[in-house]
Amino acid sequence: SQKIEQNSEALNIQEGKTATLTCNYTNYSPAYLQWYRQDPGRGPVFLLLIRENEKEKRKERLKVTFDTTLKQSLFHITASQPADSATYLCALGTSGTYKYIFGTGTRLKVLA
Amino acid sequence: NAGVMQNPRHLVRRRGQEARLRCSPMKGHSHVYWYRQLPEEGLKFMVYLQKENIIDESGMPKERFSAEFPKEGPSILRIQQVVRGDSAAYFCASSRDSRGEGQLGQYFGPGTRLTVT
Numbered sequence: 001s002q003k004i005e006q007n008s009e010a011l012n013i014q015e016g017k018t019a020t021l022t023c024n025y026t027n028y029s030p031a032y033l034q035w036y037r038q039d040p041g042r043g044p045v046f047l048l049l050i051r052e053n054e055k056e057k058r059k060e061r062l063k064v065t066f067d068t069t070l071k072q073s074l075f076h077i078t079a080s081q082p083a084d085s086a087t088y089l090c091a092l093g094t095s096g097t098y099k100y101i102f103g104t105g106t107r108l109k110v111l112a
Numbered sequence: 113n114a115g116v117m118q119n120p121r122h123l124v125r126r127r128g129q130e131a132r133l134r135c136s137p138m139k140g141h142s143h144v145y146w147y148r149q150l151p152e153e154g155l156k157f158m159v160y161l162q163k164e165n166i167i168d169e170s171g172m173p174k175e176r177f178s179a180e181f182p183k184e185g186p187s188i189l190r191i192q193q194v195v196r197g198d199s200a201a202y203f204c205a206s207s208r209d210s211r212g213e214g215q216l217g218q219y220f221g222p223g224t225r226l227t228v229t
Contacts, residue, residue, distance in 0.1 A: 004154070034217050043116070043203050044155070046217030089154070099171065100218070102147075102154040 002028045006090060006103040014111050019080045021106045023073040023090035028101070030092035033066055033073050038087045038105065047088075048075075080110045114139070116206050116221035117186075124227045131191040131198070133224045137206030144187045145205045145218060146172075146179060155203065161187060194228045201225050 005024045013019050023033070032051045036044035050057045050066045050073070057064045063076040077084050087105040117136040125131050137144050142163050147155040157171040161181040172179065176194075181187040191198055202225075205218040 036217070036220075041222075043205075043220030043222050046219070049217055091155075099157040099160070099168065100145075100155075101157070104152065104154040 002026070002101060004028070004090065004092060004101055004103040006088075007106045008104060010107040010109055012109045012111060013080055015081060017080055019077040019084065019108055019110070021075040021088050021108065023075070023103055025071050025092060028071070028092060029068075029094065031095040032093050033064075034091045034093070034100070035062075035064055035073075035075050036089040036091060038089055044089055077108075080108075082110045082112050085109045116204060116219050118202075118204050118221035118224050120224060121222060122225050122227070124229060125194050126229055127195055128193050131194050131226055131228075133189040133191075133202050133204075133226070134186045135189070135204030135206075135221055136186040137204075138208075138219050141206035141208050141219070143207045143209070144181050145207075146187075146189050147203045147205065149201045149203060149223075158189075191226075194226075196228050199226055199228045 003026045032049055034049045035047045037047055038044040048057055048059055048064045050064045052068055061078045065074045087107045089102055089105040091100040091102045093100050116138055119134050123131055144161045146158040148158055149155050159172045159179045160168040163181055164183050176192045178190045201223045203220050203223045205220045207218045
């Protein structure tokens with residue numbers, strides 16, 4: 001069955017370091033992958049989208065990679081700040097469906 | 113420009129009652145999606161609607177759940193005869209393009225937290 005895995009354990013890093021979050025998937029061939037940020041008690045906020053034919057996408061301090069061979073996406077936040085503390089969700093979509101499949105998210109805590 | 117609006121933010125219902133959740137998409141968006149989120153679980157797709165049409169309801173239970181997006185007014189997710197297992201956060205999202213796969217993704221509302229006692 002289709003499965004998306006994100007680190008279930010919280011990730012704690014020091015301010016200024018680069019945070020790297022992982023999204024792995026099996027039995028799935030996504031056409032695109034999105035990353036969202038979710039704060040407690042709020043809805044997810046879209047951050048970045050990357051398509052299957054793209055290796056890397058950047059936006060300010062954010063970088064996303066997409067390796068369809070490894071079936072993995074990495075999400076990097078450089079020069080992390082305490083304000084980056086949140087849960088980060090990856091979501092996969094295929095070209096033949098309107099449904100997004102979301103991972104359970106990884107909680108990131110940036111320590112001052 | 114107001115974002116996606118959902119109300120109520122919190123809803124408490126007793127078992128057997130009906131829950132009605134409302135979602136007003138962003139201005140200019142005609143595509144609405146409903147998701148359910150349980151604690152420590154990911155968002156689960158329920159239904160995708162365009163104005164006056166249900167496009168995909170494959171993630172929604174066949175019984176007790178229904179959704180609509182009328183020509184005028186907000187999208188409504190209705191849960192009849194609620195049970196304790198329906199307690200969850202329900203999120204609505206909207207997009208301008210058909211699948212939200214454009215560079216702006218889907219815009220989510222703040223969610224409605226349903227508690228069934």
